[in-house]
Amino acid sequence: MVILxxxxxxxxxxxxxxxxxxxxxxxxxxxxxxxxxxxDVLSEKLGMDLELQLQEAPVGTFSLDLLAHDLGTDxxxxxxxxxxxxxxxxxxxxxxxxxxxxxSVAVWxxxxxxxxxxxxxxxxxxxxxxxxxxxxxxxxxxxxxxxRPACNFRLVSFPNDWRKHAISTGTSKPSARGESYRIFFQGxxxxxxEKHAFTQARKAQAQSWYTFxxxxxxxxxxxxFAMGGRARVEIYIDREDADWNKWLFDALIxxxxxxxxxxxxxxxxxxxxxxxxxxxACYRDASxxxxxxSLVELEAWAIQQLLNFRKVFKPKISALIESAPSRVIxxxxxAT
Numbered sequence: 001m002v003i004l005x006x007x008x009x010x011x012x013x014x015x016x017x018x019x020x021x022x023x024x025x026x027x028x029x030x031x032x033x034x035x036x037x038x039x040d041v042l043s044e045k046l047g048m049d050l051e052l053q054l055q056e057a058p059v060g061t062f063s064l065d066l067l068a069h070d071l072g073t074d075x076x077x078x079x080x081x082x083x084x085x086x087x088x089x090x091x092x093x094x095x096x097x098x099x100x101x102x103x104s105v106a107v108w109x110x111x112x113x114x115x116x117x118x119x120x121x122x123x124x125x126x127x128x129x130x131x132x133x134x135x136x137x138x139x140x141x142x143x144x145x146x147x148r149p150a151c152n153f154r155l156v157s158f159p160n161d162w163r164k165h166a167i168s169t170g171t172s173k174p175s176a177r178g179e180s181y182r183i184f185f186q187g188x189x190x191x192x193x194e195k196h197a198f199t200q201a202r203k204a205q206a207q208s209w210y211t212f213x214x215x216x217x218x219x220x221x222x223x224x225f226a227m228g229g230r231a232r233v234e235i236y237i238d239r240e241d242a243d244w245n246k247w248l249f250d251a252l253i254x255x256x257x258x259x260x261x262x263x264x265x266x267x268x269x270x271x272x273x274x275x276x277x278x279x280x281a282c283y284r285d286a287s288x289x290x291x292x293x294s295l296v297e298l299e300a301w302a303i304q305q306l307l308n309f310r311k312v313f314k315p316k317i318s319a320l321i322e323s324a325p326s327r328v329i330x331x332x333x334x335a336t
Contacts, residue, residue, distance in 0.1 A: 005226065005285045006257040010125050010139075012195070013147070014144065014145055015139060015142060015143075015144055016142065016143060016144075017141065017142055017298055018140055018142065018143055018149045019141070020083045020140075020264055021083070021139050023149060024083060024151065027081055027083050028056075028065075031056070031081055032055065032056075032065045032066065032081055032219045033111075035065075035066065035068055035079070036052050036055050037083065037235075038151075039051070039052055039066075039068065039200065040200075040202055041292045042079075042109075043139070043154065043203075045137070046107070046135060046137075046155075048070045048071055048072060048073070048105075049066045049070060049072045049201055049202060050069070050071075050073040050077060050200075051069045051071055051199060051200045051201050051212070051213055052066065052067075052068055052159040052200060052213070053068055053069050053215070053217065054066075054067040054215070054217065057078075057097075057101070057217070058115060059062050059096060059097050059100035059101065060096075060100065062093060062096065064078055064079075064080065064093075064098070064100075064296075065079055065080050065081045066078075066079040066100070067079075067098060067210070067217075067277060068102060068292050069163035069213055069220075070104075070105065070234065071199075071201045071203075071205075071212075072203070072205045072207075072330050073104075075103075075104035075105055075277055076101055076102060076103045076104055077092070077103060077104070077105040077106075077107060077204030078093045078097045078101055078105070078106050078107070079105040079107045079109065079225055079233075080097060080106075080107070080108050080109070081108040081109045081110075082108070082109065082111070083110070083112060083139060084110065084111050084112075085110065085112045085114060086108070086110045086112070086113050086114050086115075086282070087114075087117075088117075090108065090110070091108070094307075095106050095124075096290075098132050098134075098289050099195065102240045103132060103168065104131060104132060105132065105133050105134075105135070105303060106132055106133070106134050106135070107134075107135045107137060108121070108134070108135065108136050108138050108279045109137045109138075109153070109207040110136075110138065111136060111137065111138070112136075112138060112287070113136050113140055113156050113157070114153055115311050117136070118136055118157050119310040120156035121134045121135075121136045122157055123169070125157070125158070125159045125160060126152060126160065127253065130336075131158040133158075134155030134157065134158075134159070135155065135157065135158050135159075135322075136156045136158070137153050137154065137155055137156070137278065138153070138154040138155075138156055139151070139152075139153060139216060140152040140153075140154060140296040146170065149312070158169050161310060163335055165315075169256070174224050175206070176205030177288065178207070179206060180288050180290055181204075181205075181206055181208050181290075182205060182207075182298070183204075184204075184288060184295055185204035185205070185207075186203075186204035188210070188223065188299050188302060188303070189201040189202070189204055189210065189301060190201040191299070191303060192212070192303060192306065193271055196303065196307060198212065198303075198307065198310070199213075208224055208225040208288070209222060209223070209224035209225070210222065210223055210224070212306070214235070214313070214314055214317075214328060216314065216317055216318060216321070217239060218237060218238060218239030218241075218244065218245070218246070219235055219236070219239075219286055219313070219317055220235070220236050220238075220247070221233075221234070221235055221306055221309055221310065222234050222235075222236055222303045223235075223305075223306060225287065225288055226283070226287065229285060229286070230283045230284065230285055230286060231280050231281070231283065231284055231285075231286035231298060232283050233280075233281060233282050233302060233305040233309060234279050234280060234282075234308055234309075235250055235279070235313050236278075236279050237277055237278045237279070238276060238277035238278075238282075240276070241276075242276040245276060245277055245278050245292065246271065246278060247324075248317065248320065249271055249278035249280070250271075250280075251320050252280065252316065252317070252320070253269050253271075255316060256269065259312055259313070259316070262311075262312045263282075263308050263309070263312055265282050265305075265308075266282075267280055267281065267282055268280070268281045268282065268283060268313035280313075282305060284298075284301065286298050326336075
């Protein structure tokens with residue numbers, strides 16, 4: 001509790017808005033890069049844990065401002081920025097980008113929303129034939145007297161059950177096992193973020209797995225407590241296109257000897273012919289019910305394997321995509 005001196009009691013500063021253009025003169029050159037580095041601010045408002053996948057992500061001849069991943073629910077999120085009043089052009093782009101990336105969440109950030117655009121987002125959220133959630137977010141810059149300006153996000157449109165979900169996820173307690181998962185993964189993602197710049201994730205969930213972007217669309221790294229008392233580090237291949245997934249897996253397995261030699265490990269090559277995706281993984285015996293000392297050792301193992309996977313797989317996948325024939329892959333410049 002802050003107690004003001006007697007001569008200041010009853011005196012309040014004046015809250016005022018700051019022009020967005022004074023902080024971010026150019027949307028693409030200033031605001032979008034700023035948001036890419038400060039996704040945690042938007043994450044808190046949306047009740048998500050967003051990790052950046054790609055800035056200026058291509059969709060045909062257009063470019064999406066930010067492509068992100070909600071680590072808590074393993075969902076793709078598209079974010080379109082507009083530091084002015086909404087217009088029809090950006091509404092069309094938002095829907096196009098959501099379709100182009102098969103997104104589960106679409107976020108439209110603007111300085112203000114025309115009523116017809118807010119109603120359009122509400123209408124999209126009310127439709128039963130779509131699984132995509134749409135958010136309308138007003139961007140504001142405010143300050144008190146001559147203080148430093150602060151960014152404020154204000155929701156003006158959101159899915160029907162979003163507020164109920166946000167409240168329940170913030171107040172409901174996980175099971176004892178779920179809490180054990182949350183504690184383990186909080187330590188894991190904190191170390192990966194702070195010591196190795198491997199992820200931007202900040203908030204662990206009460207779940208037995210976590211995925212991390214590789215910087216290449218269609219390939220993600222992950223760690224999980226798998227069935228049968230085993231822990232797994234993997235690279236998961238899934239670009240919502242079974243042919244592309246199997247092509248990349250087959251191209252990688254041709255380099256199996258070199259990959260396993262560089263990793264100094266024998267891998268499990270799981271093409272998963274009955275599924276759309278494919279997986280390449282390494283395993284070890286482990287359970288969330290193991291002793292604290294064992295879990296500390298497991299965390300160290302997971303971190304080292306994830307770092308090794310990134311070092312070995314990322315350049316190989318990037319090279320394969322760049323050299324792939326156009327009949328196999330049309331968007332060969334997604335790798336970053």
